[in-house]
Amino acid sequence: MNTRDFFELDFMSGLFPLKTNKLMMENAGPELAEYVRRVLSDLPDDAPYNFLGQERAHAAKPNHHLRRTIVLDPVCTFFIYDLVYRNRRAFSSRKKPDRVTFGYQFVEGSPIAVHKAFGDYTRAINTERDDFGHSLSFDIASYFNAIYHHDLTNWFASLKDVKHDDVKAFGTFMREINSGRSIDFLPHGLYPTKMIGAGFLSFVETSGEIKSACSLRFMDDIHLFDDSRDTLVSDFLKIQDLLGVVALNVNAAKTSFDFGLGTVNESASTIRIRLREILDDDRPRTYFGSGSDWSDGSDEDEYDDDYEDEISNEKISELEDLLLDVRADEDDVELILGILQENNAVPATAIPTLYLRFPNIAKQLYKLVAASDDKEAIAKGFAQLLDSEAELLEYQLFWLAVIAEDHLGNTDEFGELVMGIYERSEAYEIVAAKVLEIPDQTFGLKAIRARILKSGASNWKSWASAVGTRTLPIAERNYALGYFANASPMNHLIANCVKKL
Secondary structure, eight states, X not given: XXXXXXXXXXXXXXXXXXXXXXXXXXXXXXXHHHHHHHHTOOOGGGTTOOOXXXXXXXXXXXXXXXXXXXXOOHHHHHHHHHHHHHTGGGGOOOOBTTEEEOSSSEETTEEOOHHHHXXXXXXXXXXXXXXXXXXXXXXXXXXXXXXXXXXXXXXXXXXXXXXXXXXXXXXXXXXXXXXXXXXXXXXXXXXXXXXHHHHHTTHHHHOTTOOOSEEEEETTEEEEEESOHHHHHHHHHHHHHHHHHTTOOBOGGGOEESOTTSOTTOOOOHHHHXXXXXXXXXXXXXXXXXXXXXXXGOSTTSSOGGGOOOOOHHHHHHHHHHHTOTTOOHHHHHHHHHHHHHTTOOOTTXXXXXXXXXXXXXXXXXXHHHHOSOHHHHHHHHHHHHHSSOOOOHHHHHHHHHHHHHHSTTSTTHHHHHHHHHHTOTTOHHHHHHHHTSOOOSTTHHHHHHHHHHTTOOSHHHHHHHHHGGGSOHHHHHHHHHHHHTTOHHHHHXXXXXXXX
């Protein structure tokens, strides 16, 4: 494995995976490395080269909450994957049987699969619940957005065998990508930044002041176990004190005593009661902290085989009805979709409706569209959605563009979908970029890209427009890229890559 392999393995797990980054990582690795070298150089000739301030975007979370993050350009993407990959051994935690962390490390040369780590985590919690009389679970409020970049630099410098030049480069990267602001800079959804976020909290496991019999942690989700409630309370107070040293706070809404794996404040809704009757099981359930993504646990193999038995057609029919019940919430829908998918019974016509109601499950619906045999019906439903007055979030629009490009390109509505998304993207740079990088030269995209490339801009719209020209005849493509390339070193880098494709 190398830096490129690491990136490619993680690509579709990101919140906003742009193929501009993918094509650059695949075809311009040496050029990206040289660009980073010049960014970090003190030579006068390299002064024009810098880490640029990154574009901000918002992913969706349950119950109309947003996850604020930044989307890295190709140079910054290469830098963070390369930095973490080269220093991957420094992230290995010391094994202590009563202080266990899960995931976000390399084992035998490869990153631990998130769904495997999540499965191990949930099983460990179930085991410890049976072994101890009391438990306490909590997470950190807005974890990735609250980390102070000097604290992260100091932590990175303390890791074994990390070179001073890498520490200095990491500090420069964090400062410049957020235009000097010291918090709210760490990108969500990327495996290398998750490794950083998970590693930064290792002081929870190494502290000798924590007395609980067992602690389990997945990123910033922490479970403590002991037979003494007083010990748990004492440790909880101490951990808050430790977190306070680096200006982090516990999320009060997700703090729970003796609540096991249930979602905090989960109510026994009518839908959920009926679901339990239909499924007749007790599937493990959990919540994710602010440093994790809801989709971290959505991959195959999340649950044991014990929960994958086929169910009757009658129950499938009832699940399909519950799927569209207005009383169903995100947790209900996620569970129902998982069961229906296992039984190849997800109704195609329901996907656009669910896409509108539950923005945070866009990535899961992407997978369901891929598996569907009725993509025309899905495309028609999405076209009607775009033609309506319904409000669609940035995250929904982005993933709808990904769905259209990857799975609906052969439908009659493809052009209508792409242009409908673009028309809604005025306020969303990353959504517009996703559309513009689609290498289709019909239904108006070619003309839109030409105007942007001639503008002299150096931003995501222009970079994606350059990548979108890759299927033009060579002479026409190179002419379009000529003026674009002169605007900035980044434009020049991207233009040269596209010309090689």
